[in-house]
Amino acid sequence: MVNNRSAVVAAPVAGVLLGVLDFVWIKYVPSPFADLGNSIAVWAVAAFLLTFRFRWSLPVGVVGAIVCLVVAVPFYYLAATVIxxxxxxxxxxSTALMWMGLGVVAGAVFGAAGVLARTPGRLQTAALAMPGAVMFAEAVIQLRRIGNPSYDDSGQVQSSLVLIALGLLVIWLAGRSWPQRGLALLIAVPFTAIGWVLLSFTGFR
Structure with missing residues (x-):
C-alpha cells in the first residue's frame, strides 16, 4: 500500500542522518571501510534503499530521494564544522552546490530504481540491478587506479573488494528469488559499463 505522507518526514530525516553519519564514518572508521564515506555509489544506493524501503509512489519516491541526497550534503559539512x-x-x-547537483541526478535515477525494484513488472529486475551496478562501476574505477603513483595499490584493491561485496549484498537482500537475483547480476554487467562511463564523465576517476 502506498504511503506518500511518510516522505515528508522520512526523506529529510534520512538526509540529515546520511550526511552526519557519513562524516562520522569517514572520521572514525578505519580503512578500507572508511573509504565508503567518500563513495558516490554508497550515496546512490542510500537513495535506492530509501525508496525501496518506503512504499511511496514513483513521483514521490523520486522527490524524496532527491531531498534526502541534497539535504545530506550541507549536513555532512555541518558535521565537519562541529567535529x-x-x-x-x-x-x-561551490563544491557543496556541485554535490547537491549530483544529488539531484542520483536521487532521481536511484530513487526511481528503488520504487521500480519493489513494483512487479518488466522493469523490476533491471531496477534491482542498478545499486549493484553502481557499486561495481566505482570498484572498476578504483581497480584502474592500480599502478598510479597517486594512489596506494593495496588500498584501492581493498576498497574495490568492499564495494563489490556490498553490491552483491544489496542485490541479494532486495531480490525475491535466486533466479531474479541471478538475472539482476547479468543485467548489472552492461549497467556497470554504463555507470563507469558516466562516473568518469563527471570527473570521478
Missing part, C-alpha cells in the same frame, strides 16, 4: 572546526562556508560553497 573538527571546518569552515562553515563549506556547507554552501
Amino acid at each position: 573538527q572546526n571546518d569552515d562553515l562556508s563549506n556547507a554552501y560553497n
